[in-house]
Amino acid sequence: xxxLFPVQEIGSLAKPLWRTKGLRQSLSAQDLREAEEWAPKLGxxxxxxxxxxxxxxxxxxxxxxxxxxLSTVYGLRLFEKAGLDNNGVGGEQQRVEMYEHVVxxxxxxxxxxxxxxxxxxxxxxxxxxxxxRRKHPIYLREFLDAKKHSRSPVKVPITGPxxxxxxxxxxxxxxKNQNPxxxxxxxxxxxxxxxxxxxKVVRPEIRDLVDAGASWIQIDEPAVTTHPEPFEMxxxxxxxxxxxxxxSCKFSNHxxxxxxxxxxxxxxxAPKLExxxxxxxxxxxxDVPRLGIEENxxxxxIALQRFVENGFDGEFGVGAVHVHDFDGNADPAAGQxxxxxxxxxxxxxxxxxxxxxKIIGDASKVWVNPDCGLRTRTWDVALSKLTSVAKGAxxxxxxxx
Amino acid sequence: xxxxxxxxxxxxxxxxxxRSEVLIDLTRAYDRGRIGWAQVExxxxxxxxQVVELQRKPGFDYVSDGSLAWQDPLRAVTRSLAGVEAGxxxxxWFDTNTFYQKPAITGEISVDGFREEDFLRKDxxxxxxxxxxxxxxxxxFSELSENKHYRNKPDLLLDLARAEREIARRLFxxxxxxxxxxxxxxxxxxxxxxxxDGSELDLAFDGIRYVTEGRPDRFLVHTFFGDASPVIxxxxxxxxxxxxxxxxxxxxxxxxxxTSKDIVLGIVDSRESNVEDSxxxxxxxxxxxxxxxxxxxxxxxxxxxxxxPRQIADRKVxxxxxxxxxxxxx
Numbered sequence: 001x002x003x004l005f006p007v008q009e010i011g012s013l014a015k016p017l018w019r020t021k022g023l024r025q026s027l028s029a030q031d032l033r034e035a036e037e038w039a040p041k042l043g044x045x046x047x048x049x050x051x052x053x054x055x056x057x058x059x060x061x062x063x064x065x066x067x068x069x070l071s072t073v074y075g076l077r078l079f080e081k082a083g084l085d086n087n088g089v090g091g092e093q094q095r096v097e098m099y100e101h102v103v104x105x106x107x108x109x110x111x112x113x114x115x116x117x118x119x120x121x122x123x124x125x126x127x128x129x130x131x132x133r134r135k136h137p138i139y140l141r142e143f144l145d146a147k148k149h150s151r152s153p154v155k156v157p158i159t160g161p162x163x164x165x166x167x168x169x170x171x172x173x174x175x176k177n178q179n180p181x182x183x184x185x186x187x188x189x190x191x192x193x194x195x196x197x198x199x200k201v202v203r204p205e206i207r208d209l210v211d212a213g214a215s216w217i218q219i220d221e222p223a224v225t226t227h228p229e230p231f232e233m234x235x236x237x238x239x240x241x242x243x244x245x246x247x248s249c250k251f252s253n254h255x256x257x258x259x260x261x262x263x264x265x266x267x268x269x270a271p272k273l274e275x276x277x278x279x280x281x282x283x284x285x286x287d288v289p290r291l292g293i294e295e296n297x298x299x300x301x302i303a304l305q306r307f308v309e310n311g312f313d314g315e316f317g318v319g320a321v322h323v324h325d326f327d328g329n330a331d332p333a334a335g336q337x338x339x340x341x342x343x344x345x346x347x348x349x350x351x352x353x354x355x356x357x358k359i360i361g362d363a364s365k366v367w368v369n370p371d372c373g374l375r376t377r378t379w380d381v382a383l384s385k386l387t388s389v390a391k392g393a394x395x396x397x398x399x400x401x
Numbered sequence: 402x403x404x405x406x407x408x409x410x411x412x413x414x415x416x417x418x419x420r421s422e423v424l425i426d427l428t429r430a431y432d433r434g435r436i437g438w439a440q441v442e443x444x445x446x447x448x449x450x451q452v453v454e455l456q457r458k459p460g461f462d463y464v465s466d467g468s469l470a471w472q473d474p475l476r477a478v479t480r481s482l483a484g485v486e487a488g489x490x491x492x493x494w495f496d497t498n499t500f501y502q503k504p505a506i507t508g509e510i511s512v513d514g515f516r517e518e519d520f521l522r523k524d525x526x527x528x529x530x531x532x533x534x535x536x537x538x539x540x541x542f543s544e545l546s547e548n549k550h551y552r553n554k555p556d557l558l559l560d561l562a563r564a565e566r567e568i569a570r571r572l573f574x575x576x577x578x579x580x581x582x583x584x585x586x587x588x589x590x591x592x593x594x595x596x597x598d599g600s601e602l603d604l605a606f607d608g609i610r611y612v613t614e615g616r617p618d619r620f621l622v623h624t625f626f627g628d629a630s631p632v633i634x635x636x637x638x639x640x641x642x643x644x645x646x647x648x649x650x651x652x653x654x655x656x657x658x659x660t661s662k663d664i665v666l667g668i669v670d671s672r673e674s675n676v677e678d679s680x681x682x683x684x685x686x687x688x689x690x691x692x693x694x695x696x697x698x699x700x701x702x703x704x705x706x707x708x709x710p711r712q713i714a715d716r717k718v719x720x721x722x723x724x725x726x727x728x729x730x731x
Contacts, residue, residue: 112674113710114425118491118500119472120432122425125710127674167498169674182648182685186673227496228591259493259592 004363004400005353005393006085008317010254010280011157011220011373012098013075013091013382022067027054035074038379042077065141068094072145080151082383083390086216087146088155092373094142098159098220099167100124101138106201108132112169127169128193134201137208147213155216156209157254161197161243162236165190166223191235198242206247216250218280219243225255225262233265237272244275252278252317256372257285267306271313279307280317282371284352289330289342291351298355305359318356319371320349320392321385341381349392354399363400368393411462411697412725413665415581415623415645416535416705417474418452418467419714445470449522453530455715459722463533463579466522473501474583474705475537475545477520482564483513484550492545495589495626497672497708504546510560512567517575520568531578538584538622539565539612540605545586558604562611569612573619581621582609582641585704588627588650606635618642625667625704630655633693637662647703648685659694667703669721674713682724700725 016038018031032051039047050070057063075090095101103109108130114122139158146154173189173196206217224236244251253276255266263281270279287300295302304316326342334348349368357363368389374382420428424444430436452467471477473494479485479502488505518524520534537545539561543554551557569580587605590596597605613620622636623645629636630651636644637660645665646656649672666689668682686698700721706714 112713113422115710116419116425116499116707118502120428122429123498171673171675174673174675180685180688181652181654182668182670183650183652186649186670223498226493226498229496232496259496261592261594264594265591 002364003085004397005357005366005368007083007386007390007393008086008155008280008367008369009079009084009088009091009373009386010218010317010319010369010371011088011092012095012375013078013093013373014375014377014379015093016071016074016379019067019071019093022054023064026058026060026063027067029055035070038074042074042081044073044077068142069145069149072142073149076146076150078379078383079386082386084152084386086153086155087150088157088218089139089142089146090150091375092142092157094145095139099126099164102159102164102201103168105135105138106132107135108172109168123167125167125169128172130172132196132200134204138201138205140205140208140212143209143212143214153216154214155218155252156214157218157220158202158205158209160219160221160224160240160253161194161202162239163221163223164201165194165197166227168193187231191238194235194239195242198239202243206243206249210247210249214249216252218252218254220254222256225258225266228259228261228265233269237269240276241272241274247275250277251275252280252315254280254317254372256282256319263303264306267303267310267312270307271311276314278315278317278367279312280319280367280369282319283356284319284322284344284371285324287352289328289334289344289348291331291334291347293351293355293358295355298352301352301356301359304356308360315365315367316356316360317367317369318353320344320352320368320389321370323371323374323385324376341377343381343384344388344392346388346391346395349389350395350399353393353396357396357400368396411729412456412459412700412721413461413463413533414456414465414467414706414718415625415665415667415701415703416465416468416583416671417471417707418465418469418705419707419709419711420469421448421711424448424469445522446525450526453526455718456722457527457530459719459726461722462531464530465533465535466526468535470522473499474535475501475504475542478536478542478565478568479504480519481512481515481568482510484508484510484560485546488547490547495585495592499708501545504542506543506546506548506550506557508550510557510564512564512571515568515571517571520572521575521577523576532576533579533581534572534577535581535583535623536565536568538582538587538605539608541584541586554601555604558608559611562608566612566614569616569620573616579619579621579642581623581645582612583623583625584609585624585626587632587636588624588629588647590627602632602635606639609639609641613640621645621663621665623665623667623701626650628652628655633658643699645701648689649703653685653689653692656692658692661696663697663699664689664693664695665699665701667701668724669700669702669717671702671704671706671714671717672708674709676713676716676720677724679720679723679727682720683727686724686728698728700728 071093072090079087179185335344617640621643625647629646643663
């Protein structure tokens, strides 16, 4: 019988300074101090040999490659140390971030400038200005490194086509479209951009990953729940089904931080997603850190109900720990607030998993994970949270033993 | 194409203008404690002048200062109200990839702490311009807030409308000529568990009426992010001088109305970088008159241009001006 409540990573880890600096310039032994300190904690026995190689490398391209491979090893070992069952690609150490990393690999797209997000925060936005084409594989190198070093199965998270299109300006396809209705022109151009993104960029990437041995691809689509309009949701379903068509590997979807009704709408459409074996969703963010497996204690997980009622019959990746700043209080048995972090206890994770399993009605469909990637947390905090996730899953297994 | 001589057109901005890359760098540096506010302020003044000049030169009737310092479209009103706290929660601004600080309504609403400079930075700008300021309408403000005080919506809306009426009065006293009441929530509601019924919308329109009563020509109501067709008759019945619609969400062919009010046609897409052709804008504006018979079409972006990088937004303003000239010259 398969293990109940397997634990998975879901996204990126913070990038160590030596990883970021090492891509720009040569490193000194001092720069690698942090890596040296973490090596024994993570059981990286050959650290000194690897570090020596990086320190003496004079070719910047080769040095970057070594730095990226080493940081992937560190990410994988951190996940292993925490006790995860699937370590993904080691915390996406080889990517700038989920959008920029892909756009840089697409011919026909370029960054236009920054757009205001809120307060003094901005994001870089690209435009499609001509026919698009994947210039080179986007995630393959990272996957091959992860496969080489991982001691457990490797899930490859990729940014979904709907999100890539939604976060970009669409000049090229708008210029091509002659529909006199601005509304229809925009919708038609958006669909054309999306289908081309799938055909020219995303599917070739999936093909390469599958050919290289990838057996599980997680498609991240944070943009989808920001567009609850029927036209957009239908477009998302069409895009998903076209993306996965004909491939034989496992596919899962990760969508987090929806608008207020985002999960309700996603639940309506989720059963239409072909080959979607798992939905990995964020719940801890909307839950309160106190113990209990009753509905009033676990309000953050109620949104699961609608997915089940609407007939989504795949697995669920249940977000069991918060990944952003936390400014509330926690019951002592449920966790500790340290600075801007809440460190959830294994018992809180257990209760969240048990409650989610009750709603889902089949514990064998439940995976456990953080709400999203832990890139905004330090590695110490990430390790602490992930260890709680793994221990909490152990405790939940005891409940079901 | 030959435009009829009776067509009189103009152009306006409809909300927040984007910050330049220079200003973005400065605000980031300020946020990280690397520079003082004075450097940001100096750049804000320079850029406000640029945005004003962008509109003044081609002869826009009403000129906006671009609201470059605004952190989101609600914040200036939030700060002017007692009974409303800025809160710490950030929520998504409709279906965009931008966020706003969700106001928390914690007590009876009244105007307190109003500062003219929160709404308009005109001190160092040319005099004799007709200033335009955009504020969120009472319905949209209430929908996007967290109500912790009022037991029912009518009381909340009425107090908000009363407060906004007072804010508008103070803006007029300060030299503002036109106040835009932005009401996207009248036309965009997929974010709700259930769409509002007729009585709620009636209440929303009552709120706007309360704000504008007695001075209709000093107000316009602008809708965006959603299809205005279902509420167009109610919009046109409001005591305002002009009504705005988002042409990227509203099918012109679905509109059949006649009005003595000006129509603000949201014809430049504030969410796409593709800079529209001025002839296309002028032709589409003319075509719109087959669907809404109005004495005057005002060309405008469909919403705040803040969703674009600055250089694109500036080009779109210039295109609007050219399109307006095309119409007026014909």
